[in-house]
Amino acid sequence: MPQYTPPLRDMQFVLHELLEVASTFQMLPRHAEIDADTINAVIEEAGKFAAGVAAPLNASGDDEGCTLDAATHEVRTPKGFRKAYEQYVEGGWPALSCDPAFGGQGLPVVLNQCLYEMINSANQAWTMYPGLSHGAYECLTAHGTEWQKNTYLPKLTSGEWTGTMCLTEPHCGTDLGMLRSKAEPQADGSYRITGQKIFISAGEHDITPNIIHLVLARLPDAPAGSKGISLFVVPKFKVAADGSIGERNPIFCTAVEDKMGIHGNATCQLSLEGAVGTLVGEPHRGLQAMFVMMNAARLGVGNQALGLTEAAYQMAAAYAKDRIQMRSLTGPKAPDKPADPIIVHPDVRKMLLTARAYAEGGRALATYIALLIDRELSSDDADERADCADLVALLTPIVKAFLTDNAWLATSHCMQVFGGSGYIRGTGIEQYVRDARINMIYEGTNTVQSLDLLGRKVLADNGKKLKKFGRIVAEFIEEEGVNEAMQEFVNPLADLGDKVTKLTTELGMKAMGNADEVGAAAVDYLRVCGHLVFAYFWARMAKIALEKQNSGDPFYVAKLHTARFYFAKLLPETASLIRSARAGSASLMAMDETLF
Structure with a gap:
């Protein structure tokens, strides 16, 4: 059975040496008391839960899957999942970063990020049951009525209930403007909701006594398209005015999808047959409210990919040190054995280092964006909050798409080892490969993320958000430009930054004449931007490693080697991506559709 070791040393490096989060927390009144010892204690305990409770259920949960009782519409989760969730709740983990006003611990989002990376490494399918509750919590915090907040948020915070997001319908996926679910107003102010939803992660299960569904539907007077969508809270069991659970609401699981991966999670088809719900936010503005949950989910999916990348790397590295096969091209490295460990072979090392570089780069980015969210939520400075919000908006599609693309590559490489x-x-x-594949698809496919980045986050505001990140990169380059030891990292970073600026300008000009140019270039463009972000963080990590490589701690030596690998072997991908992005849409759109 695969063994998972929480990467606490690298987490501590990112938290304390790269990002210096404790110093940032001192500037945030809400978190001023959080110090390095507190941070380390929390992530160490989180690691124990991930490795000791969640990880042992990963393979068995994948083998067993979920079972639907067609007569009762109830879903049984794999053996041990419910008990693990009870331990999760007993440990206070659902409440980690939630508001104390609703029973939360009020700790920084950064710590929740570390927790979720580790439990995703340990067992992504299980983690999806509590994971979606955070998005529901954030959505109701931002847009719920006082009754909805007081009724639902304490239950989500404690983990007593879980939440879902119900968007997709059989005839429409990403194009939510086409959805058909209907909401009929009732005399008591509630709504009766009828429709079909598919691909609802954790949509039905036996882990908690109630599930809080956030459902998109149309009111009778709704305009066509996405501007006619409203959002509703639809609990599995109706909730009385005093918060007690009432009778069963007619929102039923009709099927559990037979999937390629994440078998341990119940991906459900749901039928709403006049289910009672309450309106969240304003009528016809449900999509805007749901975007709170969707953006949280996109960051969560990036974290799922990071977790799988780390877990697969650990497994492959251990195997490569133990498995013997053939001799090194430069002569025997284990002459006492009939063959050398396969880790001596250059291409095996390339595959392992690819996974390691993507895991450690992804960890730096994911932790950074969590710290931005903490600053956005807690800073007293309005300008700082606005800047952090812009950077979070810019980086969210990169976290979702770049990290999940990388995980697909990395887990495939690790299987190849x-x-x-x-x-x-x-x-x-092979389970990691199967589980990783969904992350590129759900919560907005990676093409959708790419269109969002280039179209909405960059071109729509004339590069305002991109320039904010560009200034951060430029400041670092200026600081290290005279440091001879840093030239191998700073020079390619500066070169890529210039190329991204030129490419962005060129694509913006083309898009004014032909919108298909955005669609043709977007996926390549996001990956180039992803490498720009990774190159920035890898350069910063290399700087620290250079300064401490002679400290006697092999951690810094390994970090420096990995940084050099990233710049030598992975960053050059950007050259072909830029060329492809510049090639335009003509070769894609010229052929008549009848010829396909």
């Missing part, structure tokens, strides 16, 4: 054994279910590595 195992050779034929990797294709066999018993070794466990």
Whole structure:
């Protein structure tokens, strides 16, 4: 069975040496008392839960899957999942970063980020049950009525109830303007909601006694398209005015999807047959309210990918040190054995270092964006809050798409390290590949994220948000430009920054004449931007490692080697991506559709 070791040393490096989060917290009144010891204690305990409780259920949950009772519409989760969730609640983990006003611990989002990376590494399918509750919590915090907040938020905070997001319908996925679910107003101010939803993660389960569904539907007077969508809270069991659970609400699971991966999570088809719900936010503005949950989910999916990348890397690295096969091209490295460990072979090292570089770069980015959210939520400075919000908006599609693309590459590489054994279910590595594939699809496909980045986050505001991040990069380059030891990192970073600026301007000009130019270039463009962000963080991490490489701690030596690998072997991908982005839409759109 795969063994998972929480990467606490690297987390501590990112938290304390790269981002110096404790110093930032001292500037935020809400978190001024949070010091490095508190941070370390929390993530160490989180690591124990991930490795000791969630991880042992990963393979068995994948084998068993979820079972639907067609007569009762109830779903049984894999053996051990419910007990693990009870331990999760007993440990206070659902409440970690929630508001104390609703029973939360009020700790920084950064700590929740670390917790979720580790439990995603340990068991992504299980983690999705509590994970979606955070998005529901944030959505209701931002847009719920006082009754909705007082009724639902304490239950979500404690983990007594879980939440979902119900968007997709059989005839429409990303194009939510086409959805057909209907909400009929009732005399008591509630609504009766009828419709069909599909692909609802954790949509039905036996882990908690109630599930809080956030459902998109149309009012009778709704205009067509996305401007006619409203948002409703629809609990599995009706909730009385005093907060007690009442009778069963007619929102039923009709099927559990038979999926490629994440078998341990119940991905449900739901039928709403006049289910009672209450309106969240304003009529016809449900999509704007739901975006709070969707953006949280997109960051969560990026974190799922990060977790799988780390877990697969650990597994493949351990295997490569133990598995012997052939001799090194430069002569035997283990002459006492009939063959050398496969880690001596250059391409095996390339695959391992690719996974390691993407895991450690992803950890730096994911922690950084969590710190931005903490600053956005807690700073007394309005300008700082606005700047952080802009950076979060810019980086969210990159976290979702770049990290999930990288996880697909990394987990595939790690399976390749195992050779034929990797294709066999018993070794466990192939599960990471299957689980990783969904992350590129749901919560807005990576193409949708790319269109969002280039179209909405960059071109729509004439590069305002991009320039904010560009200034951060430029300041670092200026500081390190005279440091001879940093030239191998600073020079390619500066070069890529210039190329992104030129590419953005060129694409903006093309888009004014032909909008298809955005669609043709967007995926390449996001990946180039992802590498720009990673190059910035890897350069910063390399600076620290250079300064401490002679400290006697091998951690810094390994960090420096990984940084050099990233710049030498992964960053050059941007050259072909830029060329492809500049090639335009003509070769894509010229062929008549009948010829496909």
